[in-house]
Amino acid sequence: MTVIAKGKTKKLPLRGMMDNVMEQFNSAADHINLHPNIRKILSITNNEIIVHFPVKMDNGDVEIFTGYRVQHNNALGPYKGGLRYHPTVDIDAARALAMWMTWKTSLAGLPYGGGKGGIQLDPSKYSPSELERITRRFTFALADNIGPEHDIPAPDVNTNSQTMAWMADTYMSTRPPAERTANQHVVTGKPDGSGGLEGRDRATGYGVFLTIKFWAHKSAESLKDKRFIVQGFGNVGYWAAHFLEKEGAHLVAVQDAYGTLHNDDGIKVEDLYNYSIANKGSIVDFPEAKAIPKADFYTTDCDICIPAALGNQITSENALYIKARLIAEGANGPTNVDGEKILLEKGVTIIPDILCNSGGVIGSYFEWLQNRNGELWQLDEVMIKLEKKMRESFNKVYTFSESEAMDMRTAAYCIAIKRIEKAYVQRGIFP
CATH class of the missing domain: 3.40.50.720 (NAD(P)-binding Rossmann-like Domain)
Structure with missing residues (x-):
């Protein structure tokens, strides 16, 4: 440089x-x-989770993937932050991104802490069915470390509402039958028809x-x-x-x-x-x-x-x-x-x-509330x-910046x- x-x-x-x-x-x-x-x-971070998990590819071969979830701080509420699928995902990047989420949720006045993670892969090299299996297996591996009142993932780079729908379905499938619908807000950024927020x-x-x-x-x-x-x-x-x-x-x-x-x-x-x-x-x-x-x-x-x-x-x-x-x-x-x-x-x-x-995590908060309270909000x-x-957030920052x-x-x-x-x-x- x-x-x-x-x-x-x-x-x-x-x-x-x-x-x-x-x-x-x-x-x-x-x-x-x-x-x-x-x-x-x-x-420092509170928790750093690294999981290695096997997934069967369309051709019958098995590949091993490495996934990460870093939980930085939860003093203000459950960990909150996205999951990305990208070759640059590693523990150092997840730590930094999790810290940024802690500051972001705090600045926005939300009842959340910060978390981040993802899988180290190039999604363009995998078919939709392979990405579904990768996502579901990753969710299963993380299941004891996420939850609607503990750690709430969301979309990030190369993940989307479909990814979140697979995650929510997999997570809810691992819960006892009586608890499944009560866990819909384990992730945010879901499709409209699967508990997502209109406008997210x-x-x-x-x-x-x-x-x-x-x-x-x-x-x-x-x-x-x-x-x-x-x-x-x-x-x-x-x-x-x-x-x-x-x-x-x-x-x-x-x-x-x-x-x-x-x-x-x-x-x-x-x-x-x-x-x-x-x-x-x-x-x-x-x-x-x-x-x-x-x-x-x-x-x-x-x-x-x-x-x-x-x-x-x-x-x-x-x-x-x-x-x-x-x-x-x-x-x-x-x-x-x-x-x-x-x-x-x-x-x-x-x-x-x-x-x-921060509009993304604010929208995620609205979706989380909507699911939690059994409501439907219009666009x-x-x-x-x-x-x-x-x-409110912009004015706070602008005023503090000017005064200081x-x-x-x-x-x-x-x-x-x-x-x-x-x-x-x-x-x-x-x-």
Whole structure:
């Protein structure tokens, strides 16, 4: 990695996700003078589960898979967080992501702690029937470590409502008959017909859009004719772009795992989405935009940048060349510490992941409540409740940031950690 500063070139090692989350945590903990004992507790995870399990493939061969579930902290309530299927899943990534979930749920004022996990695999290499068997076997292996009042998984990278339906069915099948329907809220992000929340599919992306809208309002600006770029055109990236376009903003560049597109006159979001669905999820060869090199994505002239793919995407190598005035973190941990320092020095505003993409876990909370109480919420009701919750979180972070003259990430961490500290102070530590 290279950093160019004052005419000199400096080599820096690439930080891991855990390094980033710990530096962010310690910076906020220092600012609020977090009690040393509580700092010790929050610096480590409560439980780390690694499971190895066999699954029979379509051709009759057996493959062994490794799955992870890290439970960071449950001082405020059950562990909550997604499961991803990706080659980068390992224990270090799960630890970092679980910690981020603890801060995210605390900041949103939810009665949850933080957990995260997944399986180390490339789902594109497996058939739907193989993925179903992998998911069900993974759920069975985790069954004693998850539960509707203990640890509640949700979709994440490369998992979706179908994955959650398989998980819920498998988990409920392992319970005594009288308890099965009472365990429907063991996971969230389920399909509408299987206890899912109407609007859960767009909750994360809508939340990203809302934080951008709130930022524009605070800046006394309109989103009309703002130029934005999106990395990751999955569920989060698509819905964020969808709502921004409705406000009159223009998508000028987009990148997914397969390619990078640019059109200075704007890319029609719905046209690109429909094309990607027909093209097996890929944006490659979309006729209304031209392909550009992957490295050129972050150099695109724009007002708003939405990294909505994986972690560690904005680093000291590319932060120097980013032209956006606003980074809205749709993904978890997309900006590493070194990249963030450069962006802040340039005067770029960053809406941090634990605030920006918290619409997903807020939507999950609504689904959990709906299942728990035997209710059915309508889409308009969900969207109103989501906007209210996101506005409350944004205003808290923005106000704290302004009053303390600090960046929004540190402000968000301070608020989240102080809420957890208060719980420990009031309850004490057993025994």
